[in-house]
Amino acid sequence: MEHATKIAGAKIVKSVFHLLNPHGVSGVVMTADSHLAIHTWPEYGYAAVDLFTCGEVIDPWKAYTHLKERLGAGDVSTVEIKRGQLDFLDRGITHKAAGY
Amino acid sequence: MEHATKIAGAKIVKSVFHLLNPHGVSGVVMTADSHLAIHTWPEYGYAAVDLFTCGEVIDPWKAYTHLKERLGAGDVSTVEIKRGQLDFLDRGITHKAAGY
Numbered sequence: 001m002e003h004a005t006k007i008a009g010a011k012i013v014k015s016v017f018h019l020l021n022p023h024g025v026s027g028v029v030m031t032a033d034s035h036l037a038i039h040t041w042p043e044y045g046y047a048a049v050d051l052f053t054c055g056e057v058i059d060p061w062k063a064y065t066h067l068k069e070r071l072g073a074g075d076v077s078t079v080e081i082k083r084g085q086l087d088f089l090d091r092g093i094t095h096k097a098a099g100y
Numbered sequence: 101m102e103h104a105t106k107i108a109g110a111k112i113v114k115s116v117f118h119l120l121n122p123h124g125v126s127g128v129v130m131t132a133d134s135h136l137a138i139h140t141w142p143e144y145g146y147a148a149v150d151l152f153t154c155g156e157v158i159d160p161w162k163a164y165t166h167l168k169e170r171l172g173a174g175d176v177s178t179v180e181i182k183r184g185q186l187d188f189l190d191r192g193i194t195h196k197a198a199g200y
Contacts, residue, residue, distance in 0.1 A: 014116050016130055028128045028135055030116055035126070037152065039133050041184075048183050050150060052137065079181060083148050084141075 004063035004070075005029045005036050008053065036063060047071060104163035104170075105129045105136050108153065136163060147171060 005012055010031040017027030020040075028037045037050040049067060051060035068076055105112055110131040117127030120140075128137045137150040149167060151160035168176055 013118055013126075016114050016116050016128070018113055018130065018132075020132060024133070026113075026130060026133055026135070028116070028130060028137070030118065030126060030128060032118075032120060033124070033126055033139050033141075035128055035137050035139075037128070037135050037137070037150075039135075039152070039154070041133075044184075046184055048152070050137075050152065052139070052148070052150065054139070081179060084144075084146055 001027055001029050001036055001038055001067070004066045005031060007066050008036075008051070008058050008060055008063035010034060010053065010058045031058070034058060038067075045074075047073075101127055101129050101136055101138055101167070104166045105131060107166050108136075108151070108158050108160055108163040110134060110153065110158045131158070134158060138167075145174075147173075 001017075002012055002015055012029055013032060014030045015027065016030075017025060019025055023042045024040045026037075026039045028035050031053075033054045035050070035052050037052075038047060040047040049064075051063050053060040064078065067073075101117075102112055102115055112129055113132060114130045115127065116130075117125060119125055123142045124140045126137075126139045128135050131153075133154045135150070135152050137152075138147060140147040149164075151163050153160040164178065167173075
């Protein structure tokens with residue numbers, strides 16, 4: 001996930017992962033204004049991944065391609081959702097995480 | 101966000117929040133197999149919130165109602181996405197975060 005974040009062009013602010021009992025993992029990689037999250041259910045061979053990115057510099061599909069390959073995903077279903085108002089997006093996003 | 105998580109019926113495993121420069125906040129509250137994320141752009145009066153929940157015990161709409169009220173949201177747009185295979189969901193989710 002961290003490598004996928006870097007491949008997407010984003011700078012990691014913080015990562016949080018925890019193992020599930022009896023198996024599986026949940027985790028989030030935070031960037032300044034985005035996050036990449038994963039929840040896995042190995043018993044079902046299933047993983048849910050969210051790639052929330054902001055602006056046009058970070059490319060979530062690069063992270064997607066990397067994760068798909070590394071997870072060895074067979075069947076994949078993706079939904080892309082454009083968030084926020086268009087004029088908001090067009091004006092660009094300039095803020096960064098404090099200290100980054 | 102943490103209060104919203106509890107209202108939804110979920111147990112918090114870890115929370116990560118960071119302030120943005122010059123303003124705004126990004127944060128994620130992790131539960132065993134779910135997460136609630138927020139990214140705000142105060143300069144645009146905009147916040148993007150993800151409420152990822154699993155199973156039927158946790159009710160994301162309770163968190164939604166709480167956050168909408170606490171954020172004083174005027175215009176709200178919501179999209180609910182059902183994830184995973186139906187037979188997978190029907191069998192129930194039993195695993196928990198290790199130690200929780």
